[in-house]
Amino acid sequence: MTAAPVLRTDRLLLRGWTDADRAPYAAMNADPEVMRYFPSTLSPERSDAHVDHIARHFAEHGFGLWAVEVPGEVPFIGFVGLDVPTFDAHFTPTVEIGWRLAQAYWRRGYATEAARAVLDDAFGRAGLAEVVSMTAVPNEPSQRVMQRLGMHRDPADDFEHPNVAPGHWLRHHVLYRITAEEWQRYRSGT
Numbered sequence: 001m002t003a004a005p006v007l008r009t010d011r012l013l014l015r016g017w018t019d020a021d022r023a024p025y026a027a028m029n030a031d032p033e034v035m036r037y038f039p040s041t042l043s044p045e046r047s048d049a050h051v052d053h054i055a056r057h058f059a060e061h062g063f064g065l066w067a068v069e070v071p072g073e074v075p076f077i078g079f080v081g082l083d084v085p086t087f088d089a090h091f092t093p094t095v096e097i098g099w100r101l102a103q104a105y106w107r108r109g110y111a112t113e114a115a116r117a118v119l120d121d122a123f124g125r126a127g128l129a130e131v132v133s134m135t136a137v138p139n140e141p142s143q144r145v146m147q148r149l150g151m152h153r154d155p156a157d158d159f160e161h162p163n164v165a166p167g168h169w170l171r172h173h174v175l176y177r178i179t180a181e182e183w184q185r186y187r188s189g190t
Helices: 019-029 044-061 110-123 140-148 180-188
Strands: 013-015 065-070 074-083 096-101 130-136 172-179
Touching: 013 110, 019 044, 019 074, 019 096, 044 074, 065 110, 074 110, 096 110, 110 130, 110 140, 110 180, 130 140, 140 172, 172 180
Parallel strands: 096 130
Antiparallel strands: 013 065, 065 074, 074 096, 130 172
């Protein structure tokens, strides 16, 4: 379905999506705990529409949200990858790294491990100069992943997400950044 380069880590395979991923993805998007830091869960129709968006994104940009599997164990645990936000903000246009994993696969380091491979690809093959990540202020688990990736936050970059209703408890977002040069220094330990 999705033409995507394959990325491998010690434990994970990041690949293009297949039709077989749609049902577990819809189940994941219907889980209130997985979607805790989003305004709502997704219906199966909205979940399918997101998979279609992912396919178009890969075709247009050459990168996107990879389906993640644990080879020999689980064929689909969620996604990790890159997306181009479609809303206007002080930091757009930009490329965002993000992740969403089924609850059973949390706290195993999978998001960080997969995101490292994605950043290697972003700053290598894709030739990006900077990648950002954003989340609602209360989403501390995702912020910890951003920090483990060497990303940094300037509170002056925090913003009110235009796709979240005014007054909603998830509207205020933090923004983390990392440049290609910072990533290379981080990866080399200097």
